[in-house]
Amino acid sequence: MPDELTEQLPDLLPRLRRFAIGMSGSRDAGDELLQAACERALSRQHQWTPGTRLDSWMYRIIQTLWIDELRRIGRQGETMEAEILEYIPAGDGRHDAETLLTLDEALGALGQLPEDQRVILLLVSVEGYSYKEAAAALELPIGTVMSRLARARLRLTSLIDEGASRPAQLRGS
């Protein structure tokens, strides 16, 4: 019943927006992506099976649209590195005790991960999906989810460490 989709979708929007911003690297791109995803979802509501997870279905649409967008602008498979070289978290030692990241720092770090790692990191570590749920949502074997997530987390951890060890005077802010 399509009504179920239009009933559930508004509740999901803040989380879907968070995911879209995480995938695309900025609020502006994320908002556009979310809008496109909502349009696609509504035009294809018959493809969603009521009773299954609408959030997973929407995450998948957002991911697909983002990959399409990368392909369209000829950056398939690349990371966002060229755009986000400015990933430099504050080097004031606050990372030593309790790690804190600003959103910009987090987006900068995510931008340095390949898309297939980024999506799993967002689903598991931001959206709180279990490995099994992430595997189901992305239609991947759970082993693939585990290995990609582990690589993503290692990279994220070392990016945070690099940021923390960088002298503060180089931060340029």
Next chain:
Amino acid sequence: MKHEIDDETLTAYVDGELDDASATEVKSALLRDPELRRHAERLHGSAQALRGAFDELLAEPVPAEVLDVLERERSKSPVQGRKHVVQLAIAASFALVIGSLSGFWFAHTGPSSSSVGAWPGALEAASSGLFDTTPSGALVQIDSGLELQPVLSFRDRNGRICRQYVITDTRSSGATADGVACRTGNDRWQVEFARLRNPAPASSPPGFAPASGGDSGTFNAAVNALVADPVAPEQERELIRSNWR
């Protein structure tokens, strides 16, 4: 660096994804190896930090363009209107914030020495002009470190125009205050109620008692109780042009 537990297993361990037997094995390795412990803590901490960084997005309004997509769809079915979509999205936004941040503080109006406590005052000083001219969704600077973002305009049950807003302290830890201001008979904006949200609840800001049980939902409920009729973006533009008359 090489450990006796590989990174995949260790990541799964800190994520709570291992079965009991494997978890026990990792635990005993962690007990033996302080370097492995540090590594596990970093893997855990980086995920926590990532999650924390993204949480602020849940407090932001969903752009009107996105709501419009849903509204168009709803208008095809005669029973549902825009109000419903907007209210649901706002309710969802707050529900998620409440679910994802652990500490909330209520703004009990009254003198307070903390800079956070001074916000409602800062707001009143600034609101006369900024509430009149700032469209919902836009961010404006109140003073050196405070930013105001109106979230939604609506009419209450008495026909008053009200604006829900968020104020963020960009100087400190990014603490925020949510509130609702309504327009009074003499063309001024008066804060109806506000709540302070502190992202670092471990140290209570002076002058504020931890919110007592259940009241993180109170703000949300208060807003919902007040909203009679949300003002659509185009109506809001018109109101701004006509100085809210």
